Amino acid sequence: MSLALVTMSHSPLLKYADPPAEVADAVQDAFGAARAFVQEYDPTLVVSFAPDHYNGFFYDLMPPFCIGYRAEGVGDYGTAEGPLDVPAERAEELAQWVAERDIDVAVSRRMQIDHGAVQPLEVLFGTLTAVPTIPVFVNGVARPFVTMRRVRRLGEAIGGFLTTLRNERVLVIGSGGLSHDPPVPQWATADDTVRAMLLDGRHPTAAAREARQRRVIDTGRAFAAGTASIKDLNPEWDRALMTTLASGDLSPIDAMTPERMAEEAGNSSHEVRTWVAAFAALGAAGPYNVTYEFYRPIREYIAGFGVMTARTAP
């Protein structure tokens, strides 16, 4: 049983920033390469590992992982709103399988997903319903963070389940990262108003959403101009991680700690957990080959921007 993988950075600023044309074109070319890979593979099922940015998951109940039995996009940053086509019975079987492998996952029959999960689906398929999709939330912004070993083991467990689906062509997606430090609020440094949003900010008013997004858009502009106070991108860190993921031996990733990740690659570098889970899932089907790699540090998008595609080796 073979599997295929696409991992990609996301950025809500894709539609709101104006990098040099050569940079924007290079990103669109990378998306085109990933799209061509997916079209050729023609998946019948997608498992999408993605973080959330306090649009669907809040501190009133923040799990490290959650499998969605139903899900809908919230429409932040102009991304698609509305339901995914989630094969609920498959998702339930997956959650049971993972639980039996000693990984504790939350489940949701009403998952709300934001640009982190929606953007790759839009880039690869154009819509949220083109291919049945099981969304898997992997916390990448809200402390505390489980160990990277745990993330790898989640991916391995999910990949083990996927290898049993003889009649499916499964694509796993990992969305997020790489090094980046956008102004996503944190509990420790938030004031009371922001803490109220972090606690339970579901269904914000249009004005509240606009204010949040404006802050990120303005930070992206300042970052590109060299005047923002956020942590810089770290291309060496990004490239080293991509090399490890491509190697097929993910064990060095177990040693990564949240503290060092934040220090070296910014507070949202924890989103690379989705890439680790996706590669671990792919590896559960046996050795794999990376078929495409793209990387650029892009300040206008506040992202060490990477795209990788890979497939189980023939």
Ligand SMILES: O=C(O)/C=C/c1cccc(O)c1O
């Ligand atoms: O506004 C947010 O919540 C997130 C912004 C952001 C910016 C750049 C890269 C990312 O991965 C983000 O989630």
Ligand SMILES: [Fe+2]
């Ligand atoms: Fe993000």
